[in-house]
Amino acid sequence: MLCGEMMQSEGLVKVVDVEASIRILEEYTEGSEEFTYESIETSIKCFLEDGRSFMLYTVPIDVVEAIRRLKGEESMFPREGDERETFFDVITTNILLREALGKYLSKVIIDSLDVETYTYAAIAEFVEGGIIVKRRMIPSHAILMALVAGKPVYIKRELVDQQEAMTRT
Numbered sequence: 548m549l550c551g552e553m554m555q556s557e558g559l560v561k562v563v564d565v566e567a568s569i570r571i572l573e574e575y576t577e578g579s580e581e582f583t584y585e586s587i588e589t590s591i592k593c594f595l596e597d598g599r600s601f602m603l604y605t606v607p608i609d610v611v612e613a614i615r616r617l618k619g620e621e622s623m624f625p626r627e628g629d630e631r632e633t634f635f636d637v638i639t640t641n642i643l644l645r646e647a648l649g650k651y652l653s654k655v656i657i658d659s660l661d662v663e664t665y666t667y668a669a670i671a672e673f674v675e676g677g678i679i680v681k682r683r684m685i686p687s688h689a690i691l692m693a694l695v696a697g698k699p700v701y702i703k704r705e706l707v708d709q710q711e712a713m714t715r716t
Contacts, residue, residue, distance in 0.1 A: 559656060560601075561699060562700040565694070569587060570588040589605060591610075593702065595707065601707050603690075614694060644695075649695075654672050655692065657702045660709070
């Protein structure tokens with residue numbers, strides 16, 4: 548059985564690409580034509596092997612920017628004049644860290660939804676010498692880590708179906 552077939556039989560759908568987005572929304576305050584209120588919407592769209600997509604919203608801007616840089620896209624919020632690097636800069640550009648992460652991370656699975664807070668959770672699976680260590684993570688951070696390491700990301704099919712049904716209503 549091929550790896551993709553095995554994951555499908557486990558009820559998982561593979562992510563084949565991601566798109567990290569930042570939208571700046573401007574709103575006019577009632578009674579004033581000059582003042583605008585800006586809000587920012589961040590998201591990661593996961594394109595799935597079965598042709599569907601899965602959305603993560605309210606993603607930290609640093610994660611969105613790091614994914615965009617990894618994909619060769621321009622930064623939406625360049626830090627001009629600031630020579631300091633963030634953790635995300637270091638982890639995405641340091642080849643030694645990327646190789647070390649790739650050596651131990653095997654995959655990421657977005658596997659649950661807290662219905663009270665409407666937040667997803669992911670499992671990052673690390674393997675070393677037959678020992679498997681699973682860590683519960685924020686999905687956007689886990690996706691970034693998988694992209695840095697060149698490892699696969701999967702989403703529980705039930706979550707994709709659930710999100711799809713909710714967006715249709």
